[in-house]
Amino acid sequence: MIEENVRKILHEIEGGNGKGEKITLVAATKTRTPEEICRAIKAGIGAVGENKVQEFCAKFGLIDGAERHFIGNLQTNKVKYLIGRCDLIHSVGSMRLAEEISRLSVRANVTQDILIEINVGGEASKGGFPYEEAETARKQISALGGISVRGFMAMLPESEDLALLTPLALKMRRLFESARERDEKISYLSMGMSGDWRLCVEQGSNMIRLGTAIFGERNYAQNVPHDTVISPSDGE
Ligand SMILES: *Cc1c(COP(=O)(O)O)cnc(C)c1O
Numbered sequence: 087m088i089e090e091n092v093r094k095i096l097h098e099i100e101g102g103n104g105k106g107e108k109i110t111l112v113a114a115t116k117t118r119t120p121e122e123i124c125r126a127i128k129a130g131i132g133a134v135g136e137n138k139v140q141e142f143c144a145k146f147g148l149i150d151g152a153e154r155h156f157i158g159n160l161q162t163n164k165v166k167y168l169i170g171r172c173d174l175i176h177s178v179g180s181m182r183l184a185e186e187i188s189r190l191s192v193r194a195n196v197t198q199d200i201l202i203e204i205n206v207g208g209e210a211s212k213g214g215f216p217y218e219e220a221e222t223a224r225k226q227i228s229a230l231g232g233i234s235v236r237g238f239m240a241m242l243p244e245s246e247d248l249a250l251l252t253p254l255a256l257k258m259r260r261l262f263e264s265a266r267e268r269d270e271k272i273s274y275l276s277m278g279m280s281g282d283w284r285l286c287v288e289q290g291s292n293m294i295r296l297g298t299a300i301f302g303e304r305n306y307a308q309n310v311p312h313d314t315v316i317s318p319s320d321g322e
Pocket residue numbers: 114116137157158278279280281295296297298299
């Protein structure tokens with residue numbers, strides 16, 4: 087089932103996005119066991135993304151053969167658990183968070199790849215910079231040490247209304263393109279989940295984060311292995 091889902095999706099995105107660019111498929115692995123994740127990697131998944139630091143750390147040593155991304159809401163006091171272990175942080179949605187990533191990366195003598203999260207739908211429930219502040223944020227974060235800004239991440243509103251979603255996806259693509267003209271390191275537009283990824287890649291997303299479409303429905307009651315470094319009381 088996992089294997090077949092991965093193969094089908096990889097086949098479907100083989101031709102690239104609406105602009106003919108290669109699409110990176112990130113498996114969103116929250117609540118999934120290391121066994122399930124390893125099956126997805128064996129089937130061809132090249133990158134996995136966790137939402138919670140505790141789950142990231144718990145599974146870190148148990149999976150192999152794929153990039154590790156962080157895609158969820160990140161608290162500044164947990165940045166320390168990711169530095170040096172995470173290939174790409176998608177969800178940098180405030181200057182305070184960017185500054186903490188910078189501070190710890192410089193101290194560890196590493197460069198952390200990040201995406202700037204944009205709240206493109208202007209939703210109160212979502213994190214990220216307002217769309218209007220995206221270019222200012224990009225300039226300010228790019229000036230920080232220890233950080234490499236590789237692009238943008240956005241989550242579209244939960245809706246099936248194409249007339250609402252399509253212009254938002256297009257707005258993100260325009261933002262991505264204008265930033266890429268100014269900075270050659272800008273490479274990724276991370277946009278698209280199980281419900282809306284086809285629309286997103288059509289409009290020019292080149293990185294999609296899929297959970298349900300790969301693994302099936304989530305069961306939040308499922309236990310994940312605990313990491314000894316982080317106590318459960320340190321959880322989100
Ligand atoms: C869970 C999650 C996804 C994947 O969601 P699905 O609808 O299961 O594909 C993508 N991005 C983020 C940030 C997530 O938290």
